[in-house]
Amino acid sequence: MSKNRDGGGKDDEIIRASDDLLTSLSKDPTIMQSIYDVLPNQEKLQEARDRHRSLFHQVVDGAHDKEPELEAARNDHVAKMNLVTGMATLTGKHDPTIPQKLGLVHPLTGKRSPAGGLSVPENFRMVYEGRMIIARGSAVKGARSYEIWVCEGDPFTEANWRHHATSGKINRIEITGLTPGRLYYFRIRAVGANDSGPWSNFISMMAI
Structure with missing residues (x-):
C-alpha cells in the first residue's frame, strides 16, 4: 500500500470501512431511521424534562417509593440533553453560532492577557x-x-x-x-x- 506525503496511508482502510458501512445500510434501510429515532427532538426533550420534574417533586413531597422511577427519569433526561448538546457541539465545527446560541460556548474576547503573558489554553x-x-x-x-x-x-x-x-x-x-x-x-x-x-x-x- 502506497502512502502519500500527507500521511494518507490509511485512505484505503477508511474507504473499505465506508464501503462495509454503506453495504450494511443498503441491506437494511431501517438502520438509519433507527439512528434518527434515537436522537431527541424538542418535543421528546420537553417530555423527558416534564417527567423528571414531576417525579422529583413527588419524591420531595414524600413519595419515596417513586425514587427508582425518578432515577430512571433523571438518567433518561440527562441522556437526551447530552445527545442534543453533543450534536450541537459537533455541528458547531461547521456553524459556530449554533453552540453559542445554546450557551454551550462563550466566545472569547481575546487570546492573550493584557500584559501579553500567558495565552488562553486552546482546544479546551x-x-x-x-x-x-x-x-x-x-x-x-x-x-x-x-x-x-x-x-x-x-x-x-x-x-x-x-x-x-x-x-x-x-x-x-x-x-x-x-x-x-x-x-x-x-x-x-x-x-x-x-x-x-x-x-x-x-x-x-x-x-x-
Whole structure:
C-alpha cells in the first residue's frame, strides 16, 4: 500500500470501512431511521424534562417509593440533553453560532492577557469517559499548571465561579465530586510562575 506525503496511508482502510458501512445500510434501510429515532427532538426533550420534574417533586413531597422511577427519569433526561448538546457541539465545527446560541460556548474576547503573558489554553473541551468527565486542552508556553473553575449558576456572573481543580498537565484532567443530573459550566486558565493567564471560553456539561 502506497502512502502519500500527507500521511494518507490509511485512505484505503477508511474507504473499505465506508464501503462495509454503506453495504450494511443498503441491506437494511431501517438502520438509519433507527439512528434518527434515537436522537431527541424538542418535543421528546420537553417530555423527558416534564417527567423528571414531576417525579422529583413527588419524591420531595414524600413519595419515596417513586425514587427508582425518578432515577430512571433523571438518567433518561440527562441522556437526551447530552445527545442534543453533543450534536450541537459537533455541528458547531461547521456553524459556530449554533453552540453559542445554546450557551454551550462563550466566545472569547481575546487570546492573550493584557500584559501579553500567558495565552488562553486552546482546544479546551470536556469529554465523557464512562461516567467521568475529563477536561483536555492544548498546552500553553510558560504554564506551570492549569486551573479548572466551575459554575452552577449564571456563568456571566463572576461571583458564581469557584475553583475546582488544579493540574500540572492539560491533556487529561479528571473532574470529580459533581452531583449527577446537575448542569455545570467549566473554564480553564494557565498559571505561570508569577501570574495567571486569561480564561478560556466556558463549556456547559451535565454530570451523570
